[in-house]
Amino acid sequence: MTTATVLREPAVAAPRPAQPHVHVRDLTVRYAAQDPLVLDGVHLDLFPGEMVALLGASGSGKSTLMKTLTGFAPVTSGTVRVGDTDLTALRRGQLRTLRSDVGQVFQQFNLIGRLSVLTNVLTGSLHRAGAVNLLGTFRGADRRRALALLDRVGIAHKADAEARTLSGGQQQRVAIARALMQEPTLILADEPVASLDPTMSRTVLELLQSIAREEKIPVLVSLHVLPLALDHSDRIVGLRHGEIVVSGRTDELDADHLAPVYEVDAAEGEEE
Numbered sequence: 411m412t413t414a415t416v417l418r419e420p421a422v423a424a425p426r427p428a429q430p431h432v433h434v435r436d437l438t439v440r441y442a443a444q445d446p447l448v449l450d451g452v453h454l455d456l457f458p459g460e461m462v463a464l465l466g467a468s469g470s471g472k473s474t475l476m477k478t479l480t481g482f483a484p485v486t487s488g489t490v491r492v493g494d495t496d497l498t499a500l501r502r503g504q505l506r507t508l509r510s511d512v513g514q515v516f517q518q519f520n521l522i523g524r525l526s527v528l529t530n531v532l533t534g535s536l537h538r539a540g541a542v543n544l545l546g547t548f549r550g551a552d553r554r555r556a557l558a559l560l561d562r563v564g565i566a567h568k569a570d571a572e573a574r575t576l577s578g579g580q581q582q583r584v585a586i587a588r589a590l591m592q593e594p595t596l597i598l599a600d601e602p603v604a605s606l607d608p609t610m611s612r613t614v615l616e617l618l619q620s621i622a623r624e625e626k627i628p629v630l631v632s633l634h635v636l637p638l639a640l641d642h643s644d645r646i647v648g649l650r651h652g653e654i655v656v657s658g659r660t661d662e663l664d665a666d667h668l669a670p671v672y673e674v675d676a677a678e679g680e681e682e
């Protein structure tokens with residue numbers, strides 16, 4: 411075996427680009443003035459080509475952190491930059507552009523069930539001017555690209571099926587193809603495998619990690635299952651009560667290192 415194929419070996423890992431695509435410093439978030447802080451002093455950099463797993467108990471702030479990156483949650487203080495966009499000093503129209511650059515994948519897939527798989531993927535191109543002609547049909551070039559993406563995620567044979575007739579794992583792969591149709595510069599996947607069986611969970615996470623590498627974009631994925639994070643990420647960030655309590659390269663972490671993420675305070679009792 412040649413060393414060139416050993417992607418996880420630190421000695422041959424590609425050098426990380428100097429500039430992070432996502433840069434978060436001292437981020438605090440509260441949803442309303444009288445509410446407690448949901449995120450408290452968060453630092454996070456995401457680099458092109460890496461898959462970063464976000465761990466944390468329910469309510470620790472994972473979804474909120476993802477939402478701040480697309481302007482769906484408020485930045486109470488701190489710095490949040492995604493590409494060239496400063497989320498704390500948004501100019502008119504910037505948010506729409508940012509959101510069209512970010513591919514999102516959700517636990518419940520969020521497909522339009524009555525539409526074909528192909529059309530669902532094509533909706534990923536709708537943010538672009540001219541994607542649909544006057545007759546309401548998609549451009550031929552986009553259709554070819556959507557089919558190629560379905561082939562890439564392994565379900566080209568389902569292109570004409572109604573999305574609702576697909577299994578959960580197949581639907582999630584359609585959702586990933588739809589996100590790729592946007593030509594994203596960042597993918598945010600909020601618990602993308604929480605509704606899938608263990609085998610399909612691994613298939614979907616492998617797909618996301620290969621996308622990070624091949625497209626040279628960061629993929630941030632929140633997970634609840636520790637072994638999945640350890641097997642399918644380049645870096646792990648652990649949130650607890652809105653604070654990052656663990657952050658490091660996956661190959662340098664084990665379950666013991668990650669224990670603080672799930673520690674329950676004596677005072678918390680059964681609340682969570």
Ligand SMILES: Nc1ncnc2c1ncn2[C@@H]1O[C@H](COP(=O)(O)OP(=O)(O)OP(=O)(O)O)[C@@H](O)[C@H]1O
Binds near residue numbers: 441467470471
């Ligand atoms: N729109 C909102 N308005 C007010 N509070 C909110 C809002 N969204 C989330 N919160 C609160 O922020 C905290 C963090 O929620 P968040 O959804 O980010 O957690 P999470 O880590 O994604 O949890 P889960 O694993 O259950 O998805 C919770 O206490 C939640 O009640």
Ligand SMILES: [Mg+2]
Binds near residue numbers: 473474600
């Ligand atoms: Mg969540």
